[in-house]
């Protein structure tokens with residue numbers, strides 16, 4: 291069974307009726323390419339780390355381009371299409387020929403998913419029944435708050451009552467995963483409780499709450515921090531408790547990102563599975579592992595349980611490992627590193643440059659890029675079973691341990 295993605299292109303903020311106040315890309319500057327896992331060994335900067343990260347697309351793609359793309363993929367795909375997903379940098383609800391696009395994809399008679407929409411482009415509540423008729427089965431929909439005035443103010447939604455009406459109707463008919471970036475003092479507290487109750491009432495499948503990032507350490511790496519100068523964000527533990535509390539009170543699945551998923555026990559659900567931990571390879575070397583401050587305590591426990599030591603895990607200035615850049619390495623004392631260092635698979639660093647930075651005290655050290663993922667955050671685990679998360683963790687951690695052991699050879 292094959293899956294098909296219809297990439298509509300588009301630019302965040304520009305192709306979604308203006309930037310939401312909290313958008314990760316708001317005020318993003320042109321920053322030099324970071325370097326990443328996709329760069330060639332001869333050149334720092336590839337399409338991914340120079341263009342896709344900043345979602346620097348040129349605008350929505352034309353319907354004919356999208357159609358041709360789909361036709362080309364259909365020719366190489368084998369077997370039945372299990373789902374068609376609409377995705378892109380811009381918001382599908384704002385796609386100028388949205389109805390034609392949906393009719394085109396609906397004609398394939400495969401379950402239709404909308405990977406992400408804010409709903410800001412929906413100007414008529416009838417769009418909900420149209421989508422249902424065309425085979426929509428799943429949508430991820432930014433709710434922000436069930437209060438139309440807050441949607442208007444913070445998302446710049448021109449028709450907040452209409453988009454909430456569409457969301458409401460979809461909740462009753464298809465799998466709706468709502469999402470909300472939580473800004474303390476704006477859509478948390480009573481507002482968030484009302485949003486949860488509203489979604490529960492309407493039959494949403496889940497709600498993914500995202501901790502707001504407001505500083506470079508929290509992940510705003512595009513030269514655009516802070517987004518809200520006077521807002522201090524939830525501490526990680528505080529956020530985790532908020533997710534647990536809401537999940538225990540409302541009858542819909544609630545997960546958080548960067549953590550946590552109370553139903554699965556992730557990230558690092560494997561910590562509750564001693565038998566699986568026993569099956570991981572044993573650590574035979576003292577190679578240091580670089581990670582973010584959110585993952586570090588979990589990784590320290592896992593590494594200790596697999597025969598290594600907690601000191602092997604060192605943290606850079608970022609909370610999220612995937613957003614570590616060369617600047618974070620430059621701010622660290624090179625002496626914390628061993629002759630080889632395992633960095634996060636998705637870290638935005640160019641390996642040759644990273645090796646130079648961590649060897650700047652005259653001691654030669656090398657970089658080993660670790661696995662892409664070690665666990666699932668709440669956004670990812672929302673669509674997974676516990677076993678799928680555990681399988682992903684087993685694979686990622688086994689690869690990490692092999693990299694640690696290789697570093698000591």
Ligand code: SF4
Pocket residue numbers: 302303304306308309310312313314315379381408
């Ligand atoms: S809809 Fe999403 S991508 Fe568009 S401005 Fe809002 S947060 Fe950014």
